[in-house]
Amino acid sequence: MNKTILITGANAGIGKETARQLALIKDTEIIYLACRNLQKAEVAKRELIEATGRDIFKIIILDVSKPETVEKAVSQLSNSIDALIMNAGGTGxxxxxxxTKEGVTELTASNLLGHVVLVNELIKHNKLNNVALFASSEAARGIQKMGMNRPDLKENSVEEFISIFDGTKFKGNFDPFQVYGWIKYGGTLCMSSMARKYPKIKFISMSPGGTRGTNGMDDLPFIKRLFLKHIGMKLIMPLMKMSHSVEKGAKRFVEGINNPKFKSGVFYASKENILTGPVIDQSSIWKDLDNHTFQDNAALAIQKFI
Ligand SMILES: NC(=O)c1ccc[n+]([C@@H]2O[C@H](COP(=O)([O-])OP(=O)(O)OC[C@H]3O[C@@H](n4cnc5c(N)ncnc54)[C@H](OP(=O)(O)O)[C@@H]3O)[C@@H](O)[C@H]2O)c1
Structure with missing residues (x-):
């Protein structure tokens, strides 16, 4: 059972709702809200106590795009944690x-680099006991209906992943809506590599699915945001099984860390052509996700920036 849980980006959206649902499980003893903004974290903490009737939330300040803040946060953590939910991120x-000063794009830093540093530090200090879940996305294997292309890598070599993480692969053509999928792909492969490197800890990648009512699209250009967040997500996508509530999105993370049916090293997300409903192993859709060489190359590439 996971009694102590740390969630990054827990002040809003799916991270905050995951904290709420986990607090309603009676065995949960401490939930660390790992956030970059103290004021927002305090508001979220108050609301979570009110919503759950449980005063079990502790704030940790870290910005996952700034590795030094992640290292400091881990050094200040008095307990070890049972479960880590790497939820922070979005379109950068x-x-x-x-x-960033480490040489990766902000899109890479906020979704991936800081989380890899977080896992490294927790393991180094013996502070991660059971499970680590990475918030991935169906974008990591492409979402045709939304015009998000499957990442089109030539070799999946260490060098190619470096060029994805530092943005040189997209020079002159950096569309965050597309590059987001490439970064989630790289991050998902890294998690599968870590699953083999640290067999005592369960590493899974889980997509929350198309989830309404979050701030996840707020940084996209106006027209894309208007269509996706306000028209697509609310009106059109639910009918096409392309979006569900934040409660359903967060439930995937809660089950991801607690249900033993989810296996280490696997990426779980929606079935092909939809973004809701039960999750399946994504390597059944795209074999590359299960390629150990690709996984290790992605992990080696991100470690070069640490
Ligand atoms: N919503 C979807 O449909 C969907 C689908 C697939 C995957 N996902 C993934 O699920 C995760 C949560 O998404 P969401 O829709 O809930 O997004 P959201 O509403 O924008 O919430 C993102 C959270 O992450 C925090 N965050 C962002 N960058 C950070 C950083 N550098 N350091 C610390 N915290 C940071 C934000 O904090 P601030 O409030 O300070 O900005 C916020 O608390 C993301 O990784 C996203 O890529 C979402």
Whole structure:
């Protein structure tokens, strides 16, 4: 049972709803809300206590796009944690293509680099006991109906992954809506590689599915945001089984860490052509996800920036 859980990006959207659902499980003892903004975290903490009647939330300040803040946060963590939910991320803020001082794009930093640093640090200090879940997306294997292409890699070599993480692969053509899928693909492969490297910890990637009512699309250009967030997600996509409530999205994360049927090293997301309903092993849709060489190359590539 996971008694102590840390969730990144827990002040809003799916992360906050996951915290709410986990607090309603009576065995849960502590939930760390790992957020980058203290004020937002305090508001979320108050609302979560009110919604669940349980005062079990502790705030940890970290920005996953800034590895030094992640290292500091882990050093300040007094307990070990049973479960880690790497939820923070999205389309990379207002400047997704900009490079961080580590040399990756902000899109890579906020979805992936900081989470890899977080796992490294937790393991190094013996502070991760059972399970680590990475918030992936069906975009990692392409979502045809939304015009999100399957990442089209030539070799899946270490060098190619480096060029994805530092953005050089997309020079002059950096569309965060598309590149997002490539980063989630790289991150998902990294998790599968870590699953083999650390067999005592369960690593899974889980997509929440198409989830309404979050801030996830707020940084996209106006027209894309208007269509996807306000028209598509609310009106058209539910009819096409392409979006569900934030409760359903978060439930996938809650089950992901607690249900033993989910196996280490696997990427779970919706069946092909829909973004709702039961999840399946995505390597049944795209074999590359289960290629150990590709997985290890992605993991080696991200470690080069640490
Ligand atoms: N919604 C969907 O349909 C969908 C589908 C597939 C996958 N996902 C994935 O699910 C996760 C949650 O998405 P969401 O829709 O709930 O998004 P959201 O409403 O935008 O929430 C994202 C959370 O992450 C935090 N965050 C972002 N960058 C951060 C950073 N550098 N350091 C620390 N915290 C950071 C945000 O904090 P601030 O409030 O400070 O910005 C916020 O708390 C993301 O990884 C997303 O890619 C979402």
């Amino acid at each position: 803020g207002k400047t997704p293509e900009k490079l």
